Amino acid sequence: MILEVVSQLTETAQAVIYLFRQDDTLKARLASFSNADLLTEDFKAEAKHVHVLYEGSRKVFLIGLGKSPKEADFVKILRSFFYKQKKTLPDTIGLSLIKGGIEFQWVEAIANGCIVGSYDLGLYKTDKSAEFNFFECTPKIQLETAESGIESIIESARIGEMTALTQIRVMDLMNAPSNKKNPLALADWAVESGQKYGYSVAIFDEKKCEKIGLKALVAVSKGSKNPPCFIVMEYTHPQATQKIGLVGKGVTFDTGGISLKQSTNMHYMKSDMGGAAAVLGTIELAAKLQLPVHLIGIIPTTENSIDGLSIKPGDVIGSYSGKSIEVIDTDAEGRLILADGLSYARQNYELDCIVDLATLTGSCVATLGYAAAGLFTNNESLAQSLYESGVQTGEKLWRLPLWDDYKDELKSDVADVKNFHGKPIAGAIVAAKFLEVFVDEHANWAHLDIAGTAFGDSEFGTMKSATAYGVRLLTHWLRRQV
Ligand code: BES
Ligand code: ZN
Ligand code: ZN
Numbered sequence: 001m002i003l004e005v006v007s008q009l010t011e012t013a014q015a016v017i018y019l020f021r022q023d024d025t026l027k028a029r030l031a032s033f034s035n036a037d038l039l040t041e042d043f044k045a046e047a048k049h050v051h052v053l054y055e056g057s058r059k060v061f062l063i064g065l066g067k068s069p070k071e072a073d074f075v076k077i078l079r080s081f082f083y084k085q086k087k088t089l090p091d092t093i094g095l096s097l098i099k100g101g102i103e104f105q106w107v108e109a110i111a112n113g114c115i116v117g118s119y120d121l122g123l124y125k126t127d128k129s130a131e132f133n134f135f136e137c138t139p140k141i142q143l144e145t146a147e148s149g150i151e152s153i154i155e156s157a158r159i160g161e162m163t164a165l166t167q168i169r170v171m172d173l174m175n176a177p178s179n180k181k182n183p184l185a186l187a188d189w190a191v192e193s194g195q196k197y198g199y200s201v202a203i204f205d206e207k208k209c210e211k212i213g214l215k216a217l218v219a220v221s222k223g224s225k226n227p228p229c230f231i232v233m234e235y236t237h238p239q240a241t242q243k244i245g246l247v248g249k250g251v252t253f254d255t256g257g258i259s260l261k262q263s264t265n266m267h268y269m270k271s272d273m274g275g276a277a278a279v280l281g282t283i284e285l286a287a288k289l290q291l292p293v294h295l296i297g298i299i300p301t302t303e304n305s306i307d308g309l310s311i312k313p314g315d316v317i318g319s320y321s322g323k324s325i326e327v328i329d330t331d332a333e334g335r336l337i338l339a340d341g342l343s344y345a346r347q348n349y350e351l352d353c354i355v356d357l358a359t360l361t362g363s364c365v366a367t368l369g370y371a372a373a374g375l376f377t378n379n380e381s382l383a384q385s386l387y388e389s390g391v392q393t394g395e396k397l398w399r400l401p402l403w404d405d406y407k408d409e410l411k412s413d414v415a416d417v418k419n420f421h422g423k424p425i426a427g428a429i430v431a432a433k434f435l436e437v438f439v440d441e442h443a444n445w446a447h448l449d450i451a452g453t454a455f456g457d458s459e460f461g462t463m464k465s466a467t468a469y470g471v472r473l474l475t476h477w478l479r480r481q482v
Contacts, residue, residue: 013094072394082117111160174466178253199235215318223310233297249358250276250301257330274454278470363427
């Protein structure tokens, strides 16, 4: 355990953090600090503002939360503080909620932010000691609350910590480059996680994928020496009432194939398994938290690479659904493998709800930027509940339409559907309409296009890196489904 809830900080906490809202109680709350008059001049508790002072030999950090902070603000502010200060923090740090009068409802978010903020991107740096270990390098945190004995507070801290540790594992997977991460590496991750946290994982290798007719997945994989695979995970709980399918795009590197991408920013395409990462993380966390749900996780995973054997523009391929697909653009590969993932989910399980996640289109990034993922759904109450979880967790979603006005864009002259309409308009929507064909009229389906949110700018580095987008969003949503 990194985080411990205490009624009073001990001597071992050589530094202390206090959190303050920017409201009219601020002055009174700061009065207990020495030189309080000067302090109120310097520290206005604006969001992210950090003020340092000393109480005896103890270093004290006052952190501003701004006006009426929400769950997502607590996470963001603590994450950024811990990241920036991590080299200067002592082995044990106190975080007191008492002087700032911070309510217990924020404990989970605070715990989560502190731990994710200790993340280190330097996975492959050689100057680290061989035993580099996240737990040894992360300060222990004593969380001081007025009602430290209350079970629900300890539980919240524990949930925040468990969530963070899974997010960090997901971030490591996302940040791994393609020469350290192929489809079988995703399968290994799932198998190890399933063994550790008690859920079942089946891996279909290339032969099995061919045999059962995952033709679109196999077609996309043709350009790579690394074989594809299909991961099926199942977590259940005796009190589960809902059976929910989660399908994630697992392209471990997307060159575009023969419709080759430009090289600028192509390196970011190691993150084209962001949907898979979100599904892996959510199922691991659901199992750790023993959520009372039944989850089926499905990950078609492959590289989209370029070779003499690659599928070529104009090729017609089959699919698990039996429908034929004309491949106009080999860079629109995500929807091909998801088509098989969705059909497989549909044909082999009676699901109450299906949610797929994919780093699917540049068009979604052009529409919503990096602030929100695209939400497409045929169900109003699912739209509402997912949207709300997005607002609460800060992993935001914004709904885009699935109207049939866009349906004709999928018409192919030679096959049942085509994978790209060849126009520079409505790309994210047409991609979602393509997926809808393979959802086969399931009445409770949502597609999340996370191309702009899975990998982004952050405190962790100078370039884009993993955000673990989807793990907190889906876990929050699942906790409300029971
Ligand atoms: N993996 C990409 C989408 C993507 C773009 C993810 C930017 C993250 C950041 C996807 O496979 C792709 O290449 N989509 C094409 C589709 C087009 C060729 C129809 C796109 O959006 O440009
Ligand atoms: Zn692509
Ligand atoms: Zn892709």
